[in-house]
Amino acid sequence: MxxxxxxxxxxxxxxxxxxxxxxxxxxxxxxxxxxxxxxxxxxxxxxxxxxxxxxxxxxxxxxxxxxxxxxxxxxxxxxxxGMLRDFAIVATAFGASFSEIKKAGITGIISLFLGVIVSFIVGVMIALAFGYTDAVSLTTIGAGTATYIVGPVTGAALGASSEVITISIAAGLVKSILTMIGTPFIAKYIGLNNPRSAMVYGGLIGSTSGVAGGLAATDPKLVPYGAVTATFYTGLGCLLAPSILFLITNAIFG
Structure with a gap:
Protein backbone atom coordinates (compact mmCIF):
# COMPACT_ATOMS: atom_id res chain seq x y z
CA MET A 1 0.00 0.00 0.00
CA GLY A 82 11.25 30.37 -13.16
CA MET A 83 8.14 29.90 -15.30
CA LEU A 84 5.54 29.94 -12.52
CA ARG A 85 7.53 32.49 -10.53
CA ASP A 86 7.51 34.95 -13.42
CA PHE A 87 3.83 34.21 -14.05
CA ALA A 88 3.03 35.12 -10.45
CA ILE A 89 4.92 38.40 -10.78
CA VAL A 90 3.10 39.32 -13.99
CA ALA A 91 -0.27 38.35 -12.45
CA THR A 92 0.45 40.58 -9.45
CA ALA A 93 1.36 43.50 -11.70
CA PHE A 94 -1.90 43.11 -13.63
CA GLY A 95 -3.76 43.68 -10.38
CA ALA A 96 -2.60 47.28 -10.26
CA SER A 97 -4.11 50.14 -12.24
CA PHE A 98 -1.94 53.00 -13.47
CA SER A 99 -4.89 55.36 -13.14
CA GLU A 100 -4.87 54.65 -9.40
CA ILE A 101 -1.20 55.40 -8.90
CA LYS A 102 -1.64 58.76 -10.61
CA LYS A 103 -3.83 59.79 -7.69
CA ALA A 104 -0.71 59.97 -5.54
CA GLY A 105 0.79 62.44 -8.00
CA ILE A 106 4.47 63.11 -8.42
CA THR A 107 5.02 62.32 -4.73
CA GLY A 108 3.95 58.72 -5.27
CA ILE A 109 6.23 58.32 -8.29
CA ILE A 110 9.20 59.78 -6.43
CA SER A 111 8.50 57.48 -3.48
CA LEU A 112 8.72 54.45 -5.79
CA PHE A 113 12.14 55.30 -7.18
CA LEU A 114 13.43 56.53 -3.82
CA GLY A 115 12.18 53.41 -2.06
CA VAL A 116 13.87 51.02 -4.51
CA ILE A 117 17.17 52.90 -4.62
CA VAL A 118 17.49 53.47 -0.86
CA SER A 119 16.63 49.83 -0.08
CA PHE A 120 19.12 48.68 -2.70
CA ILE A 121 21.91 50.83 -1.25
CA VAL A 122 21.22 49.54 2.26
CA GLY A 123 21.31 45.96 0.97
CA VAL A 124 24.62 46.51 -0.82
CA MET A 125 26.13 47.95 2.37
CA ILE A 126 24.94 44.92 4.35
CA ALA A 127 26.39 42.57 1.71
CA LEU A 128 29.73 44.39 1.90
CA ALA A 129 29.69 44.06 5.70
CA PHE A 130 29.28 40.29 5.30
CA GLY A 131 32.28 40.08 2.97
CA TYR A 132 30.66 39.99 -0.48
CA THR A 133 32.58 42.08 -2.98
CA ASP A 134 31.55 40.93 -6.47
CA ALA A 135 28.95 42.97 -8.34
CA VAL A 136 26.57 40.05 -8.95
CA SER A 137 26.28 39.13 -5.26
CA LEU A 138 26.05 42.74 -4.15
CA THR A 139 23.32 43.48 -6.66
CA THR A 140 21.34 40.34 -5.80
CA ILE A 141 21.41 40.96 -2.05
CA GLY A 142 20.66 44.64 -2.59
CA ALA A 143 17.68 43.68 -4.75
CA GLY A 144 16.50 41.23 -2.09
CA THR A 145 16.49 44.05 0.45
CA ALA A 146 14.00 45.78 -1.83
CA THR A 147 11.68 42.75 -1.73
CA TYR A 148 12.10 38.98 -1.55
CA ILE A 149 10.70 38.75 -5.10
CA VAL A 150 13.12 41.22 -6.69
CA GLY A 151 16.09 39.41 -5.14
CA PRO A 152 15.66 35.98 -6.78
CA VAL A 153 14.53 37.53 -10.06
CA THR A 154 17.70 39.60 -10.15
CA GLY A 155 19.88 36.70 -9.02
CA ALA A 156 18.49 34.41 -11.72
CA ALA A 157 19.05 37.09 -14.37
CA LEU A 158 22.65 37.72 -13.31
CA GLY A 159 23.61 34.11 -12.60
CA ALA A 160 24.07 34.48 -8.84
CA SER A 161 24.73 31.42 -6.69
CA SER A 162 21.88 29.71 -4.83
CA GLU A 163 23.49 30.77 -1.55
CA VAL A 164 23.35 34.45 -2.50
CA ILE A 165 19.79 34.16 -3.78
CA THR A 166 18.75 32.56 -0.49
CA ILE A 167 20.34 35.44 1.43
CA SER A 168 18.47 37.92 -0.75
CA ILE A 169 15.17 36.19 0.02
CA ALA A 170 15.99 36.20 3.75
CA ALA A 171 16.78 39.93 3.61
CA GLY A 172 13.45 40.69 1.98
CA LEU A 173 11.64 38.46 4.45
CA VAL A 174 13.14 40.28 7.43
CA LYS A 175 12.09 43.60 5.91
CA SER A 176 8.57 42.29 5.34
CA ILE A 177 8.18 41.06 8.93
CA LEU A 178 9.57 44.31 10.39
CA THR A 179 7.13 46.27 8.22
CA MET A 180 4.17 44.18 9.39
CA ILE A 181 5.07 44.59 13.05
CA GLY A 182 6.27 48.19 12.97
CA THR A 183 3.64 49.88 10.79
CA PRO A 184 0.88 50.11 13.44
CA PHE A 185 3.32 51.64 15.94
CA ILE A 186 4.71 54.37 13.66
CA ALA A 187 1.50 55.15 11.75
CA LYS A 188 0.37 58.03 13.97
CA TYR A 189 3.83 59.61 13.94
CA ILE A 190 4.09 59.71 10.14
CA GLY A 191 0.49 60.63 9.36
CA LEU A 192 -0.39 57.24 7.93
CA ASN A 193 -4.14 57.76 8.13
CA ASN A 194 -5.33 58.54 4.61
CA PRO A 195 -5.19 56.97 1.12
CA ARG A 196 -2.54 59.38 -0.21
CA SER A 197 -0.09 58.72 2.63
CA ALA A 198 -0.78 54.97 2.32
CA MET A 199 0.19 55.06 -1.37
CA VAL A 200 3.39 56.96 -0.60
CA TYR A 201 4.17 54.53 2.22
CA GLY A 202 3.64 51.55 -0.09
CA GLY A 203 5.97 53.15 -2.63
CA LEU A 204 8.72 53.77 -0.08
CA ILE A 205 8.59 50.36 1.61
CA GLY A 206 7.59 48.21 -1.35
CA SER A 207 7.09 44.88 0.37
CA THR A 208 3.55 44.02 -0.73
CA SER A 209 2.87 41.47 2.01
CA GLY A 210 4.59 43.63 4.64
CA VAL A 211 2.69 46.78 3.66
CA ALA A 212 -0.62 44.92 3.36
CA GLY A 213 -0.20 43.23 6.73
CA GLY A 214 0.97 46.41 8.43
CA LEU A 215 -1.84 48.55 7.01
CA ALA A 216 -4.39 45.85 7.83
CA ALA A 217 -3.32 46.11 11.46
CA THR A 218 -3.43 49.93 11.26
CA ASP A 219 -6.57 50.55 9.19
CA PRO A 220 -7.93 47.91 6.78
CA LYS A 221 -9.37 50.64 4.54
CA LEU A 222 -5.83 51.75 3.64
CA VAL A 223 -4.68 48.33 2.42
CA PRO A 224 -5.70 48.66 -1.28
CA TYR A 225 -3.94 52.02 -1.61
CA GLY A 226 -0.66 50.84 -0.09
CA ALA A 227 -0.79 47.59 -2.06
CA VAL A 228 -1.13 49.42 -5.39
CA THR A 229 2.17 51.30 -5.12
CA ALA A 230 3.86 48.35 -3.41
CA THR A 231 2.98 46.23 -6.45
CA PHE A 232 4.45 48.81 -8.80
CA TYR A 233 7.52 48.89 -6.53
CA THR A 234 8.11 45.19 -7.16
CA GLY A 235 7.83 45.65 -10.91
CA LEU A 236 10.12 48.68 -10.86
CA GLY A 237 12.67 46.79 -8.78
CA CYS A 238 12.63 43.87 -11.23
CA LEU A 239 13.38 46.34 -14.03
CA LEU A 240 16.05 48.46 -12.33
CA ALA A 241 18.02 45.93 -10.26
CA PRO A 242 19.31 43.57 -13.00
CA SER A 243 19.95 46.45 -15.42
CA ILE A 244 20.76 50.02 -14.34
CA LEU A 245 21.55 49.27 -10.70
CA PHE A 246 23.73 46.31 -11.67
CA LEU A 247 25.66 48.40 -14.18
CA ILE A 248 26.27 51.09 -11.55
CA THR A 249 27.32 48.50 -8.96
CA ASN A 250 29.61 46.79 -11.47
CA ALA A 251 31.21 50.11 -12.37
CA ILE A 252 31.99 50.78 -8.70
CA PHE A 253 32.92 47.31 -7.44
CA GLY A 254 33.53 45.31 -10.63
Missing part, protein backbone atom coordinates in the same frame (compact mmCIF):
# COMPACT_ATOMS: atom_id res chain seq x y z
CA UNK A 2 2.76 2.43 0.98
CA UNK A 3 4.71 1.63 -2.20
CA UNK A 4 1.60 2.28 -4.31
CA UNK A 5 1.02 5.66 -2.66
CA UNK A 6 4.67 6.62 -3.05
CA UNK A 7 4.62 5.65 -6.72
CA UNK A 8 1.39 7.59 -7.31
CA UNK A 9 2.70 10.70 -5.58
CA UNK A 10 6.02 10.54 -7.41
CA UNK A 11 4.38 10.24 -10.81
CA UNK A 12 2.07 13.17 -10.04
CA UNK A 13 4.69 15.46 -8.59
CA UNK A 14 3.15 18.79 -9.62
CA UNK A 15 -0.21 17.90 -8.06
CA UNK A 16 1.55 16.86 -4.85
CA UNK A 17 3.47 20.14 -4.83
CA UNK A 18 0.24 22.15 -5.02
CA UNK A 19 -1.14 20.10 -2.13
CA UNK A 20 2.01 20.65 -0.04
CA UNK A 21 1.98 24.39 -0.71
CA UNK A 22 -1.75 24.58 0.06
CA UNK A 23 -1.32 22.78 3.38
CA UNK A 24 1.68 24.95 4.24
CA UNK A 25 -0.27 28.14 3.46
CA UNK A 26 -3.24 26.97 5.54
CA UNK A 27 -0.97 26.18 8.48
CA UNK A 28 0.88 29.49 8.08
CA UNK A 29 -2.31 31.56 8.13
CA UNK A 30 -3.55 29.52 11.09
CA UNK A 31 -0.39 30.40 13.01
CA UNK A 32 -0.68 34.03 11.91
CA UNK A 33 -4.21 34.25 13.26
CA UNK A 34 -3.78 32.29 16.49
CA UNK A 35 -0.26 33.25 17.56
CA UNK A 36 0.22 36.79 16.22
CA UNK A 37 -3.40 37.94 15.76
CA UNK A 38 -2.55 38.83 12.18
CA UNK A 39 0.35 41.15 13.00
CA UNK A 40 2.72 38.88 11.09
CA UNK A 41 1.15 38.13 7.73
CA UNK A 42 0.53 34.49 6.84
CA UNK A 43 2.62 34.79 3.68
CA UNK A 44 5.71 35.71 5.71
CA UNK A 45 5.23 32.69 7.99
CA UNK A 46 4.71 30.51 4.90
CA UNK A 47 8.05 31.68 3.48
CA UNK A 48 9.81 30.85 6.76
CA UNK A 49 8.23 27.39 6.71
CA UNK A 50 9.27 26.96 3.06
CA UNK A 51 12.88 27.87 3.81
CA UNK A 52 12.85 25.48 6.79
CA UNK A 53 11.50 22.64 4.64
CA UNK A 54 14.11 23.38 1.97
CA UNK A 55 16.84 23.22 4.61
CA UNK A 56 15.52 19.92 5.94
CA UNK A 57 15.39 18.50 2.41
CA UNK A 58 18.98 19.54 1.78
CA UNK A 59 20.21 18.06 5.05
CA UNK A 60 18.36 14.76 4.56
CA UNK A 61 19.45 14.21 0.95
CA UNK A 62 22.71 16.13 0.83
CA UNK A 63 21.43 17.73 -2.38
CA UNK A 64 21.28 21.31 -3.59
CA UNK A 65 17.60 21.73 -4.53
CA UNK A 66 16.02 21.63 -1.11
CA UNK A 67 12.85 19.62 -0.61
CA UNK A 68 12.62 18.77 -4.33
CA UNK A 69 15.68 16.52 -3.93
CA UNK A 70 13.33 14.09 -2.18
CA UNK A 71 11.66 12.14 -4.99
CA UNK A 72 8.24 12.35 -3.34
CA UNK A 73 8.39 16.16 -3.58
CA UNK A 74 10.20 16.49 -6.90
CA UNK A 75 7.27 18.45 -8.35
CA UNK A 76 8.11 21.39 -6.08
CA UNK A 77 11.19 21.97 -8.23
CA UNK A 78 8.89 22.59 -11.23
CA UNK A 79 6.33 24.58 -9.29
CA UNK A 80 9.01 26.81 -7.80
CA UNK A 81 10.84 27.23 -11.10
Missing amino acids: LETLTSTFTSNGLIVSFAVVGITMYFAYFLSDKLTRGRIHGSAIAIILGLLLAYIGGVVTGGTKGLSDISLFAGIGLMGG
Whole structure:
Protein backbone atom coordinates (compact mmCIF):
# COMPACT_ATOMS: atom_id res chain seq x y z
CA MET A 1 0.00 0.00 0.00
CA LEU A 2 2.76 2.43 0.98
CA GLU A 3 4.71 1.63 -2.20
CA THR A 4 1.60 2.28 -4.31
CA LEU A 5 1.02 5.66 -2.66
CA THR A 6 4.67 6.62 -3.05
CA SER A 7 4.62 5.65 -6.72
CA THR A 8 1.39 7.59 -7.31
CA PHE A 9 2.70 10.70 -5.58
CA THR A 10 6.02 10.54 -7.41
CA SER A 11 4.38 10.24 -10.81
CA ASN A 12 2.07 13.17 -10.04
CA GLY A 13 4.69 15.46 -8.59
CA LEU A 14 3.15 18.79 -9.62
CA ILE A 15 -0.21 17.90 -8.06
CA VAL A 16 1.55 16.86 -4.85
CA SER A 17 3.47 20.14 -4.83
CA PHE A 18 0.24 22.15 -5.02
CA ALA A 19 -1.14 20.10 -2.13
CA VAL A 20 2.01 20.65 -0.04
CA VAL A 21 1.98 24.39 -0.71
CA GLY A 22 -1.75 24.58 0.06
CA ILE A 23 -1.32 22.78 3.38
CA THR A 24 1.68 24.95 4.24
CA MET A 25 -0.27 28.14 3.46
CA TYR A 26 -3.24 26.97 5.54
CA PHE A 27 -0.97 26.18 8.48
CA ALA A 28 0.88 29.49 8.08
CA TYR A 29 -2.31 31.56 8.13
CA PHE A 30 -3.55 29.52 11.09
CA LEU A 31 -0.39 30.40 13.01
CA SER A 32 -0.68 34.03 11.91
CA ASP A 33 -4.21 34.25 13.26
CA LYS A 34 -3.78 32.29 16.49
CA LEU A 35 -0.26 33.25 17.56
CA THR A 36 0.22 36.79 16.22
CA ARG A 37 -3.40 37.94 15.76
CA GLY A 38 -2.55 38.83 12.18
CA ARG A 39 0.35 41.15 13.00
CA ILE A 40 2.72 38.88 11.09
CA HIS A 41 1.15 38.13 7.73
CA GLY A 42 0.53 34.49 6.84
CA SER A 43 2.62 34.79 3.68
CA ALA A 44 5.71 35.71 5.71
CA ILE A 45 5.23 32.69 7.99
CA ALA A 46 4.71 30.51 4.90
CA ILE A 47 8.05 31.68 3.48
CA ILE A 48 9.81 30.85 6.76
CA LEU A 49 8.23 27.39 6.71
CA GLY A 50 9.27 26.96 3.06
CA LEU A 51 12.88 27.87 3.81
CA LEU A 52 12.85 25.48 6.79
CA LEU A 53 11.50 22.64 4.64
CA ALA A 54 14.11 23.38 1.97
CA TYR A 55 16.84 23.22 4.61
CA ILE A 56 15.52 19.92 5.94
CA GLY A 57 15.39 18.50 2.41
CA GLY A 58 18.98 19.54 1.78
CA VAL A 59 20.21 18.06 5.05
CA VAL A 60 18.36 14.76 4.56
CA THR A 61 19.45 14.21 0.95
CA GLY A 62 22.71 16.13 0.83
CA GLY A 63 21.43 17.73 -2.38
CA THR A 64 21.28 21.31 -3.59
CA LYS A 65 17.60 21.73 -4.53
CA GLY A 66 16.02 21.63 -1.11
CA LEU A 67 12.85 19.62 -0.61
CA SER A 68 12.62 18.77 -4.33
CA ASP A 69 15.68 16.52 -3.93
CA ILE A 70 13.33 14.09 -2.18
CA SER A 71 11.66 12.14 -4.99
CA LEU A 72 8.24 12.35 -3.34
CA PHE A 73 8.39 16.16 -3.58
CA ALA A 74 10.20 16.49 -6.90
CA GLY A 75 7.27 18.45 -8.35
CA ILE A 76 8.11 21.39 -6.08
CA GLY A 77 11.19 21.97 -8.23
CA LEU A 78 8.89 22.59 -11.23
CA MET A 79 6.33 24.58 -9.29
CA GLY A 80 9.01 26.81 -7.80
CA GLY A 81 10.84 27.23 -11.10
CA GLY A 82 11.25 30.37 -13.16
CA MET A 83 8.14 29.90 -15.30
CA LEU A 84 5.54 29.94 -12.52
CA ARG A 85 7.53 32.49 -10.53
CA ASP A 86 7.51 34.95 -13.42
CA PHE A 87 3.83 34.21 -14.05
CA ALA A 88 3.03 35.12 -10.45
CA ILE A 89 4.92 38.40 -10.78
CA VAL A 90 3.10 39.32 -13.99
CA ALA A 91 -0.27 38.35 -12.45
CA THR A 92 0.45 40.58 -9.45
CA ALA A 93 1.36 43.50 -11.70
CA PHE A 94 -1.90 43.11 -13.63
CA GLY A 95 -3.76 43.68 -10.38
CA ALA A 96 -2.60 47.28 -10.26
CA SER A 97 -4.11 50.14 -12.24
CA PHE A 98 -1.94 53.00 -13.47
CA SER A 99 -4.89 55.36 -13.14
CA GLU A 100 -4.87 54.65 -9.40
CA ILE A 101 -1.20 55.40 -8.90
CA LYS A 102 -1.64 58.76 -10.61
CA LYS A 103 -3.83 59.79 -7.69
CA ALA A 104 -0.71 59.97 -5.54
CA GLY A 105 0.79 62.44 -8.00
CA ILE A 106 4.47 63.11 -8.42
CA THR A 107 5.02 62.32 -4.73
CA GLY A 108 3.95 58.72 -5.27
CA ILE A 109 6.23 58.32 -8.29
CA ILE A 110 9.20 59.78 -6.43
CA SER A 111 8.50 57.48 -3.48
CA LEU A 112 8.72 54.45 -5.79
CA PHE A 113 12.14 55.30 -7.18
CA LEU A 114 13.43 56.53 -3.82
CA GLY A 115 12.18 53.41 -2.06
CA VAL A 116 13.87 51.02 -4.51
CA ILE A 117 17.17 52.90 -4.62
CA VAL A 118 17.49 53.47 -0.86
CA SER A 119 16.63 49.83 -0.08
CA PHE A 120 19.12 48.68 -2.70
CA ILE A 121 21.91 50.83 -1.25
CA VAL A 122 21.22 49.54 2.26
CA GLY A 123 21.31 45.96 0.97
CA VAL A 124 24.62 46.51 -0.82
CA MET A 125 26.13 47.95 2.37
CA ILE A 126 24.94 44.92 4.35
CA ALA A 127 26.39 42.57 1.71
CA LEU A 128 29.73 44.39 1.90
CA ALA A 129 29.69 44.06 5.70
CA PHE A 130 29.28 40.29 5.30
CA GLY A 131 32.28 40.08 2.97
CA TYR A 132 30.66 39.99 -0.48
CA THR A 133 32.58 42.08 -2.98
CA ASP A 134 31.55 40.93 -6.47
CA ALA A 135 28.95 42.97 -8.34
CA VAL A 136 26.57 40.05 -8.95
CA SER A 137 26.28 39.13 -5.26
CA LEU A 138 26.05 42.74 -4.15
CA THR A 139 23.32 43.48 -6.66
CA THR A 140 21.34 40.34 -5.80
CA ILE A 141 21.41 40.96 -2.05
CA GLY A 142 20.66 44.64 -2.59
CA ALA A 143 17.68 43.68 -4.75
CA GLY A 144 16.50 41.23 -2.09
CA THR A 145 16.49 44.05 0.45
CA ALA A 146 14.00 45.78 -1.83
CA THR A 147 11.68 42.75 -1.73
CA TYR A 148 12.10 38.98 -1.55
CA ILE A 149 10.70 38.75 -5.10
CA VAL A 150 13.12 41.22 -6.69
CA GLY A 151 16.09 39.41 -5.14
CA PRO A 152 15.66 35.98 -6.78
CA VAL A 153 14.53 37.53 -10.06
CA THR A 154 17.70 39.60 -10.15
CA GLY A 155 19.88 36.70 -9.02
CA ALA A 156 18.49 34.41 -11.72
CA ALA A 157 19.05 37.09 -14.37
CA LEU A 158 22.65 37.72 -13.31
CA GLY A 159 23.61 34.11 -12.60
CA ALA A 160 24.07 34.48 -8.84
CA SER A 161 24.73 31.42 -6.69
CA SER A 162 21.88 29.71 -4.83
CA GLU A 163 23.49 30.77 -1.55
CA VAL A 164 23.35 34.45 -2.50
CA ILE A 165 19.79 34.16 -3.78
CA THR A 166 18.75 32.56 -0.49
CA ILE A 167 20.34 35.44 1.43
CA SER A 168 18.47 37.92 -0.75
CA ILE A 169 15.17 36.19 0.02
CA ALA A 170 15.99 36.20 3.75
CA ALA A 171 16.78 39.93 3.61
CA GLY A 172 13.45 40.69 1.98
CA LEU A 173 11.64 38.46 4.45
CA VAL A 174 13.14 40.28 7.43
CA LYS A 175 12.09 43.60 5.91
CA SER A 176 8.57 42.29 5.34
CA ILE A 177 8.18 41.06 8.93
CA LEU A 178 9.57 44.31 10.39
CA THR A 179 7.13 46.27 8.22
CA MET A 180 4.17 44.18 9.39
CA ILE A 181 5.07 44.59 13.05
CA GLY A 182 6.27 48.19 12.97
CA THR A 183 3.64 49.88 10.79
CA PRO A 184 0.88 50.11 13.44
CA PHE A 185 3.32 51.64 15.94
CA ILE A 186 4.71 54.37 13.66
CA ALA A 187 1.50 55.15 11.75
CA LYS A 188 0.37 58.03 13.97
CA TYR A 189 3.83 59.61 13.94
CA ILE A 190 4.09 59.71 10.14
CA GLY A 191 0.49 60.63 9.36
CA LEU A 192 -0.39 57.24 7.93
CA ASN A 193 -4.14 57.76 8.13
CA ASN A 194 -5.33 58.54 4.61
CA PRO A 195 -5.19 56.97 1.12
CA ARG A 196 -2.54 59.38 -0.21
CA SER A 197 -0.09 58.72 2.63
CA ALA A 198 -0.78 54.97 2.32
CA MET A 199 0.19 55.06 -1.37
CA VAL A 200 3.39 56.96 -0.60
CA TYR A 201 4.17 54.53 2.22
CA GLY A 202 3.64 51.55 -0.09
CA GLY A 203 5.97 53.15 -2.63
CA LEU A 204 8.72 53.77 -0.08
CA ILE A 205 8.59 50.36 1.61
CA GLY A 206 7.59 48.21 -1.35
CA SER A 207 7.09 44.88 0.37
CA THR A 208 3.55 44.02 -0.73
CA SER A 209 2.87 41.47 2.01
CA GLY A 210 4.59 43.63 4.64
CA VAL A 211 2.69 46.78 3.66
CA ALA A 212 -0.62 44.92 3.36
CA GLY A 213 -0.20 43.23 6.73
CA GLY A 214 0.97 46.41 8.43
CA LEU A 215 -1.84 48.55 7.01
CA ALA A 216 -4.39 45.85 7.83
CA ALA A 217 -3.32 46.11 11.46
CA THR A 218 -3.43 49.93 11.26
CA ASP A 219 -6.57 50.55 9.19
CA PRO A 220 -7.93 47.91 6.78
CA LYS A 221 -9.37 50.64 4.54
CA LEU A 222 -5.83 51.75 3.64
CA VAL A 223 -4.68 48.33 2.42
CA PRO A 224 -5.70 48.66 -1.28
CA TYR A 225 -3.94 52.02 -1.61
CA GLY A 226 -0.66 50.84 -0.09
CA ALA A 227 -0.79 47.59 -2.06
CA VAL A 228 -1.13 49.42 -5.39
CA THR A 229 2.17 51.30 -5.12
CA ALA A 230 3.86 48.35 -3.41
CA THR A 231 2.98 46.23 -6.45
CA PHE A 232 4.45 48.81 -8.80
CA TYR A 233 7.52 48.89 -6.53
CA THR A 234 8.11 45.19 -7.16
CA GLY A 235 7.83 45.65 -10.91
CA LEU A 236 10.12 48.68 -10.86
CA GLY A 237 12.67 46.79 -8.78
CA CYS A 238 12.63 43.87 -11.23
CA LEU A 239 13.38 46.34 -14.03
CA LEU A 240 16.05 48.46 -12.33
CA ALA A 241 18.02 45.93 -10.26
CA PRO A 242 19.31 43.57 -13.00
CA SER A 243 19.95 46.45 -15.42
CA ILE A 244 20.76 50.02 -14.34
CA LEU A 245 21.55 49.27 -10.70
CA PHE A 246 23.73 46.31 -11.67
CA LEU A 247 25.66 48.40 -14.18
CA ILE A 248 26.27 51.09 -11.55
CA THR A 249 27.32 48.50 -8.96
CA ASN A 250 29.61 46.79 -11.47
CA ALA A 251 31.21 50.11 -12.37
CA ILE A 252 31.99 50.78 -8.70
CA PHE A 253 32.92 47.31 -7.44
CA GLY A 254 33.53 45.31 -10.63
